[in-house]
Amino acid sequence: MAETPAVTASEAEEILANQPFSRLIGVEVGEVGYGYATLRIPLRADLLQQFGTVHGGVLSYAADNSLAFAAGTILGPHVLTRGFSIDFLRTSNGDHLRAYAEVVDHTSRTALTRSEIFTVAADGSEALVAAAQGSIARVER
Amino acid sequence: MAETPAVTASEAEEILANQPFSRLIGVEVGEVGYGYATLRIPLRADLLQQFGTVHGGVLSYAADNSLAFAAGTILGPHVLTRGFSIDFLRTSNGDHLRAYAEVVDHTSRTALTRSEIFTVAADGSEALVAAAQGSIARVER
Amino acid sequence: MAETPAVTASEAEEILANQPFSRLIGVEVGEVGYGYATLRIPLRADLLQQFGTVHGGVLSYAADNSLAFAAGTILGPHVLTRGFSIDFLRTSNGDHLRAYAEVVDHTSRTALTRSEIFTVAADGSEALVAAAQGSIARVER
Amino acid sequence: MAETPAVTASEAEEILANQPFSRLIGVEVGEVGYGYATLRIPLRADLLQQFGTVHGGVLSYAADNSLAFAAGTILGPHVLTRGFSIDFLRTSNGDHLRAYAEVVDHTSRTALTRSEIFTVAADGSEALVAAAQGSIARVER
Numbered sequence: 001m002a003e004t005p006a007v008t009a010s011e012a013e014e015i016l017a018n019q020p021f022s023r024l025i026g027v028e029v030g031e032v033g034y035g036y037a038t039l040r041i042p043l044r045a046d047l048l049q050q051f052g053t054v055h056g057g058v059l060s061y062a063a064d065n066s067l068a069f070a071a072g073t074i075l076g077p078h079v080l081t082r083g084f085s086i087d088f089l090r091t092s093n094g095d096h097l098r099a100y101a102e103v104v105d106h107t108s109r110t111a112l113t114r115s116e117i118f119t120v121a122a123d124g125s126e127a128l129v130a131a132a133q134g135s136i137a138r139v140e141r
Numbered sequence: 142m143a144e145t146p147a148v149t150a151s152e153a154e155e156i157l158a159n160q161p162f163s164r165l166i167g168v169e170v171g172e173v174g175y176g177y178a179t180l181r182i183p184l185r186a187d188l189l190q191q192f193g194t195v196h197g198g199v200l201s202y203a204a205d206n207s208l209a210f211a212a213g214t215i216l217g218p219h220v221l222t223r224g225f226s227i228d229f230l231r232t233s234n235g236d237h238l239r240a241y242a243e244v245v246d247h248t249s250r251t252a253l254t255r256s257e258i259f260t261v262a263a264d265g266s267e268a269l270v271a272a273a274q275g276s277i278a279r280v281e282r
Numbered sequence: 283m284a285e286t287p288a289v290t291a292s293e294a295e296e297i298l299a300n301q302p303f304s305r306l307i308g309v310e311v312g313e314v315g316y317g318y319a320t321l322r323i324p325l326r327a328d329l330l331q332q333f334g335t336v337h338g339g340v341l342s343y344a345a346d347n348s349l350a351f352a353a354g355t356i357l358g359p360h361v362l363t364r365g366f367s368i369d370f371l372r373t374s375n376g377d378h379l380r381a382y383a384e385v386v387d388h389t390s391r392t393a394l395t396r397s398e399i400f401t402v403a404a405d406g407s408e409a410l411v412a413a414a415q416g417s418i419a420r421v422e423r
Numbered sequence: 424m425a426e427t428p429a430v431t432a433s434e435a436e437e438i439l440a441n442q443p444f445s446r447l448i449g450v451e452v453g454e455v456g457y458g459y460a461t462l463r464i465p466l467r468a469d470l471l472q473q474f475g476t477v478h479g480g481v482l483s484y485a486a487d488n489s490l491a492f493a494a495g496t497i498l499g500p501h502v503l504t505r506g507f508s509i510d511f512l513r514t515s516n517g518d519h520l521r522a523y524a525e526v527v528d529h530t531s532r533t534a535l536t537r538s539e540i541f542t543v544a545a546d547g548s549e550a551l552v553a554a555a556q557g558s559i560a561r562v563e564r
Contacts, residue, residue, distance in 0.1 A: 019189075020186050020187050022196070045161050046162060047162050049160045049161070049162060049163075050159035055161075055202075056205045057198075058162055060198065060202060061198030061199075061201060064198050065197075068197075080232070083226065083365070085224065085225070085226035085227075085508035085556060086225060087535050087556065087558050088224055089528050107513070112512055116527070131537075133510065133556040135364060135365060135417075224558055228415065228417050245398070245413050246410045255415070269387045272396075274415040276558075297473060301471075303470050303480055304480075305469075328446075329444050330443050331442045331445075332438060337443075338488075338504050339444055339487050340484075342487050343481075343484065345483070346480050362514070364510065365508065365511055366508065366509060368506055368508075369506035
């Protein structure tokens with residue numbers, strides 16, 4: 001897909017910078033193109049649960065936001081997540097989270113997107129910790 | 142259901158106090174009994190998105206954690222969320238979030254739970270903003 | 283809720299009679315009112331899987347159709363299921379399936395619905411075998 | 424992945440032949456290998472709904488069964504679907520359905536699988552009509 005993304009990486013960064021909750025989490029934008037988006041979340045003590053692994057709520061946040069950003073690269077910046085489902089595979093920790101989402105298919109108004117969320121260790125090794133599928137709608141503003 | 146919950150409200154508070162991410166969000170425990178649990182999240186600027194409404198990631202966190210706490214009142218404190226699905230109904234803001242989750246059915250090892258998440262205004266009026274269904278498993282530790 | 287359902291039980295029966303796949307399954311309409319609908323599926327050998335229990339595909343059908351019928355009692359007969367999630371609790375068989383679905387909340391165009399699917403034995407005893415949550419949209423025709 | 428599938432195409436055919444509901448639907452096994460499985464459902468009037476398009480319950484069946492078969496190629500033939508979510512993209516009809524499912528990741532006891540379901544026209548052109556994600560568990564028998 002050589003089309004120009006409707007939201008570029010630098011526009012995605014600006015959107016995240018305007019989301020107070022994303023700032024609280026500390027999200028960064030990774031590779032973004034037409035139909036896909038990557039988010040990166042440096043892991044720190046604040047994002048863990050009592051067992052020392054990443055809190056499921058952080059993974060859910062990463063799913064929700066990466067699904068919407070991937071959809072936004074096709075539908076434009078004004079999108080809302082209608083819903084998603086997430087399956088957790090294993091508990092883990094690491095240097096950072098990487099959430100990669102891509103659009104499976106879309107109409108002019110909605111996109112079906114999928115996301116995979118990995119913990120990445122300091123040595124670069126990865127473990128898949130969750131996978132999500134969601135439906136995103138373009139909204140008029 | 143007159144049975145004693147396997148996790149009481151004060152034990153739930155202790156678990157939340159040991160979850161750094163839950164402290165970052167600022168969650169409080171509401172009413173807890175056998176088969177159900179309520180979480181309360183005071184809303185503040187940090188939990189919003191760019192449109193001034195509660196961030197979907199906060200709602201996802203509230204779903205994930207309330208589902209697990211409701212399951213824990215039957216399965217005990219050592220539980221993990223296998224997965225859940227969430228549908229968003231409307232965007233909203235308010236004084237605080239209220240997430241009420243209850244167990245629909247369970248075996249000795251797993252529970253099917255559902256959660257409803259409301260924004261509550263300062264005058265007490267509520268709006269349902271999301272609903273979730275999930276599967277929670279007891280884990281050996 | 284004392285409002286008149288947008289689809290009555292007899293209209294639901296007519297819709298089912300026009301769905302060839304529903305005739306193949308052999309579905310009957312149970313109690314229907316504003317915001318809820320019940321389907322009944324007599325169990326026979328054709329609806330089982332290799333272990334002698336009801337096939338998951340029959341439960342999925344029952345979820346899909348009951349969610350849509352419940353939504354139709356508010357949104358009217360022209361609805362489409364956008365998606366749903368289903369959790370299976372146990373394998374079972376019985377005299378018939380009972381799928382009870384109700385609308386959790388709705389706007390003028392969409393409804394969030396939940397369904398519970400039970401096997402019912404000849405003596406009337408029931409076992410919950412699956413639960414579903416879905417999003418249904420009104421469509422213009 | 425060059426590993427030998429734990430369930431081959433001919434074993435998958437035998438399993439389907441032993442599932443009365445799969446015979447009622449008329450499912451055929453397509454390409455099967457380690458970590459993936461394809462099902463094919465010739466479309467006929469019995470599988471449609473009142474608008475002349477494939478009934479959502481048939482798509483749900485195709486999702487459920489393809490997810491389980493893909494998991495079975497790694498976990499072995501004794502598996503149960505714990506749950507899945509499905510999103511519908513468009514209504515369609517065609518010569519047959521093709522459901523392709525693959526394992527995203529797995530442990531020794533569970534697999535996370537995804538499925539895409541296409542209508543295929545007589546001229547071979549395809550339309551994606553639904554996508555699903557599910558969790559499958561190995562069961563002891």
